Amino acid sequence: DAGVTQSPTHLIKTRGQHVTLRCSPISGHKSVSWYQQVLGQGPQFIFQYYEKEERGRGNFPDRFSARQFPNYSSELNVNALLLGDSALYLCASSLRISGMGNSPLHFGNGTRLTVT
Amino acid sequence: KQEVTQIPAALSVPEGENLVLNCSFTDSAIYNLQWFRQDPGKGLTSLLLIQSSQREQTSGRLNASLDKSSGRSTLYIAASQPGDSATYLCAVKGGEGAGGTSYGKLTFGQGTILTVHP
Numbered sequence: 357d358a359g360v361t362q363s364p365t366h367l368i369k370t371r372g373q374h375v376t377l378r379c380s381p382i383s384g385h386k387s388v389s390w391y392q393q394v395l396g397q398g399p400q401f402i403f404q405y406y407e408k409e410e411r412g413r414g415n416f417p418d419r420f421s422a423r424q425f426p427n428y429s430s431e432l433n434v435n436a437l438l439l440g441d442s443a444l445y446l447c448a449s450s451l452r453i454s455g456m457g458n459s460p461l462h463f464g465n466g467t468r469l470t471v472t
Numbered sequence: 473k474q475e476v477t478q479i480p481a482a483l484s485v486p487e488g489e490n491l492v493l494n495c496s497f498t499d500s501a502i503y504n505l506q507w508f509r510q511d512p513g514k515g516l517t518s519l520l521l522i523q524s525s526q527r528e529q530t531s532g533r534l535n536a537s538l539d540k541s542s543g544r545s546t547l548y549i550a551a552s553q554p555g556d557s558a559t560y561l562c563a564v565k566g567g568e569g570a571g572g573t574s575y576g577k578l579t580f581g582q583g584t585i586l587t588v589h590p
């Protein structure tokens with residue numbers, strides 16, 4: 357079975373531009389979470405979606421938005437990019453709400469975003 | 473606000489040694505704790521998940537323990553190998569600030585960079 361897949365793997369954008377990152381969860385998983393990992397730090401929670409509804413939001417500005425589609429795939433959108441948005445963006449899926457019960461998170465390999 | 477700290481930040485050991493990685497968290501009202509491994513430039517691989525009602529979990533050469541009341545977890549790696557070299561992250565689900573709009577959030581530590589040399 358395929359794991360969590362993310363696209364693109366790498367992306368270079370200029371300040372002020374907009375970016376869309378995509379994630380396909382493991383087959384059968386209904387929950388998708390997004391995390392931002394700046395170099396040398398642990399991942400920071402951005403959003404969680406379950407059954408196409410937003411179920412959690414971290415401390416990120418409104419420039420960050422996301423959605424989940426009927427097939428449970430997800431997009432993360434970032435507007436008006438800043439240099440500080442440069443990071444590895446990780447998507448994770450789980451069978452149920454992330455981390456509940458015997459429902460660990462499974463992460464993709466991430467999208468490396470560089471803002472110049 | 474839940475905070476997670478990992479000690480040491482980096483560790484270098486010779487092959488074959490047993491080693492312990494430490495993780496502490498400030499709010500003991502967690503649902504579970506998960507240990508991950510991250511290779512350079514890659515995503516996270518789940519190693520072990522311990523429910524709040526459990527004291528330890530084992531998988532092969534890995535053993536993770538949880539002392540919820542003291543806010544601590546350890547990851548024990550037996551007979552380390554060069555292939556174990558990676559960054560190890562612990563993450564907790566729950567604790568102060570993890571409800572409401574933060575539902576579903578895992579709070580991560582900064583990780584321990586492990587190097588096992590031949």
